[in-house]
Amino acid sequence: xxxxxxxxxxxxxxxxxxxxxNKIFDLxxxxxxKKEGIFNDKLEYGPIIxxxxxxxxxxxxxxxxxxxxxxxxxxxxxxxxxxxxxKNAKLIKLISLSSFKKQKINPYPGLxxxxxxxxxxxxxxxxxxxxxxxxxxxxxRDVIYEVKINKxxxxxxxxxxxxxxxxxxxxxxxxNIKDKKAKIEISMKFPDEFKNKFKERVKRLLTEIKxxxxxxxxxxxxxxxx
Numbered sequence: 536x537x538x539x540x541x542x543x544x545x546x547x548x549x550x551x552x553x554x555x556x557n558k559i560f561d562l563x564x565x566x567x568x569k570k571e572g573i574f575n576d577k578l579e580y581g582p583i584i585x586x587x588x589x590x591x592x593x594x595x596x597x598x599x600x601x602x603x604x605x606x607x608x609x610x611x612x613x614x615x616x617x618x619x620x621x622k623n624a625k626l627i628k629l630i631s632l633s634s635f636k637k638q639k640i641n642p643y644p645g646l647x648x649x650x651x652x653x654x655x656x657x658x659x660x661x662x663x664x665x666x667x668x669x670x671x672x673x674x675x676r677d678v679i680y681e682v683k684i685n686k687x688x689x690x691x692x693x694x695x696x697x698x699x700x701x702x703x704x705x706x707x708x709x710x711n712i713k714d715k716k717a718k719i720e721i722s723m724k725f726p727d728e729f730k731n732k733f734k735e736r737v738k739r740l741l742t743e744i745k746x747x748x749x750x751x752x753x754x755x756x757x758x759x760x761x
Contacts, residue, residue, distance in 0.1 A: 537687065539600055539602065540587070541588035542586065542587065542588060543687055544585070544586050544587075544687065544689075544693075544697065545587060545684055545685075545686070545688060546582045546584050546684075546686050546688060547563075547584075547585065547684050548564065548685065549562065549682045549683070550562040550564065551680050552679050552681070553673065553677075553678055554677040554678055555677070559573060560678070562580075563580055565580035568580060584688055584697035584700075585697070585701070586697070586698070586740055587600050593613065593619070594617060595614075595617030596611060596613060598617070600684070603684055604684070605684055605687055606685070606686070607683075608681070608684075609681075609682045610680070611680045612678075613677065613678050613679070615675050618673065618676070619673040620674050620675075621675055622670050623670055626668065626669040627658070627669070628650075628666070629664050629665070629666055629667075630650070630665050631663060631665070632663045632664060632665055633663070635648075635665060642665045643660060644658060650667065650669075655668055655669040656668045691712060691744065692710065694740070695717055695719075695741060696708075698737055703721065705721050708720060708721045708722075709752075715743060716744070717746070717748070719748070720750045720751075721749070721750075722751070724751055725749075730749055734747045
């Protein structure tokens with residue numbers, strides 16, 4: 536049987552549920568998302584390609600994938616520590632109501648707020664003080680992933696394209712590989728430091744690629760005017 540190893544590129548599908556109430560918090564199946572009333576047209580659904588052990592999944596799930604067999608389905612339970620972490624009391628803050636009023640925000644329980652670059656959830660509002668929880672919404676929760684491992688990816692270009700999608704978060708791009716050199720055409724401009732880190736990551740994971748060239752696609756003048 537073909538078992539998964541760290542460094543393998545695989546195509547997989549999954550549904551993530553909170554253990555105590557079976558509520559879905561993440562999934563790749565568009566039909567199921569629509570059926571459950573959680574479809575988001577801003578998200579891209581369908582099987583995903585990841586490199587095992589590279590932190591593209593929750594750490595606990597990433598670890599559990601190793602040793603599993605291609606073509607099989609698995610139910611993987613993760614305790615909170617290896618899922619979204621335990622609740623940290625230090626990340627629950629009391630903030631004065633006046634601070635919100637200055638920003639013309641009327642806080643109420645359940646409101647998501649951004650305070651100094653940190654995303655938090657308002658828990659209570661009372662006595663001129665607002666309790667904001669900066670823990671991950673699923674911190675302290677055990678979760679269950681229903682995983683289907685479709686296949687192992689062996690094509691180098693397909694592996695490269697998956698890294699462009701996950702690391703550079705690009706949907707529209709062009710890439711080709713010739714004589715161990717990859718050329719990537721994207722419309723977004725990235726700092727050189729970021730591009731260099733990406734190049735090193737690609738060459739480490741895809742040893743058949745020895746060099747990478749970025750080309751920034753210039754925006755069409757007609758589209759720019761629009």
